[in-house]
Amino acid sequence: MTDIQGDWPLYEVFVRGKRGLNHVHVGSLHAADDEMAVRHARDVYTRRNEGVSIWVVRSDAITASSPDEKDPLFAPSGDKVYRHPTFYDIPSDVPHM
Amino acid sequence: MTLAPEADESELRAVFEATIERHDRIEPRDWMPEAYRKTVIRQVAQHAHSEIIGMQPEGNWITRAPSLRRKAILLAKVQDEAGHGLYLYSACETLGVSRLELTEMLINGKQKYSSIFNYPTLSYADVGTIGWLVDGAAICNQVPLCRTSYGPYGRSMIRICKEESFHQRQGYELLATMMRGTDEQREMVQESVNRFWWPALMMFGPPDDDSPNTAQSMAWGIKRNTNDDLRQRMVDMTVPQAKALGVTLPDPELRWNEERQSHDFGSPDWDEFKDVITGNGPCNTQRIAHRRRAHEDGAWVREAAMAFAARGAEA
DSSP states (O other): OOOOTTSOOEEEEEEEOSTTSOEEEEEEEEOSSHHHHHHHHHHHHOTTSOOSEEEEEEGGGOOOOOSOTTOGGGHHHHTOGGGSGGGSOOOTTSTTO | OOOOTTOOHHHHHHHHHHHHHTTOOBOTTSOOOHHHHHHHHHHHHHHHHHHHHTHHHHHTTGGGOSSHHHHHHHHHHHHHHHHHHHHHHHHHHTTTOOHHHHHHHHHTTSSOOOGGGGSOOOSTHHHHHIIIIIHHHHHHHHHHHTTOSBHHHHHHHHHHHHHHHHHHHHHHHHHHHHHTSOHHHHHHHHHHHHHHHHHHHHTTOSOGGGOTTHHHHHHTTSOOSOHHHHHHHHHHHHHHHHHHHTOOOSOTTOEEETTTTEEEOOOOOHHHHHHIIIIISSSHHHHHHHHHHHHHHTHHHHHHHHHHHHHHHHO
């Protein structure tokens, strides 16, 4: 994403809802610099105690995988059903499995 | 990384159609037909502009709120509208249109906002009526949009719906308080409801047989219900609320239809609706002039912040 003349840079905002949870992407906003992005994120995304911690990062600093769901990037996990517990037959009378 | 250039359009279109068919979401970097992109931009931009322009009719009363409690509530509500506008602008920008372009299309009249905000707020009861009827209509419209096919739009709607419930309840409580007051206050409430009832029903847009975009928007899962369906839902929800409040709704044709298990009601004045959306409502000029002034007067602040950030980066 490139800066468009006249707009402040775009930031992505991540909020931790409470201790023990991951930061989760909640949306984006424009700000002139990092500090302003945190302040704006507080006003835009946490008006009702939605968070205890905010991360902001410039959108143009993010590297993403291809949007295609059949991306070969994910092929290595596609054919490995044995990585899931349901792959294994265990007699139903065996406890604690 | 991008899709292989040889992936031809019919293949991409098939993937898009299949995603819509599964009621799955379209995400920003997915291939989408140009007409889909344009339709979502138009709808989300109109929605964002409505939130931003919608701050004006109520903002008008912040300095004249009757108590500190009402003032704090109204400030919080107007601040929420700004927030809602920002969520929606962000969603819209994921489709490749810039914030500046969106603002310019608003103040140059190239994109629209909801017709309701071109009506004036003449008394404090209007703050209550807007919360009850206007935000009530917005909720009717927005709840199904949480399942809209464009991912960022749906996620914005989920956030907005969570906050909108406060808006409707504060409005209804304000009116209920006035209804427990003097005869003069009760008259203020009734007069306000009389003015806002029909414009609130117009918020769902033209009747289905005069809404050229609806069929395509529904096929793409952008809209989930027709205008008339939502309007009916709004009437059915509101009638018992009006009764509890002790006000009448200004429609002589409004009555329960046992067979349909729904209310019959009159038709809004669609000539007035067309007049208002084409720019001839009571407040169109004032609303846009105000937004333009805020944008132009704020230019030096935006520039100064950028200059400050640039200097910080050098140091």
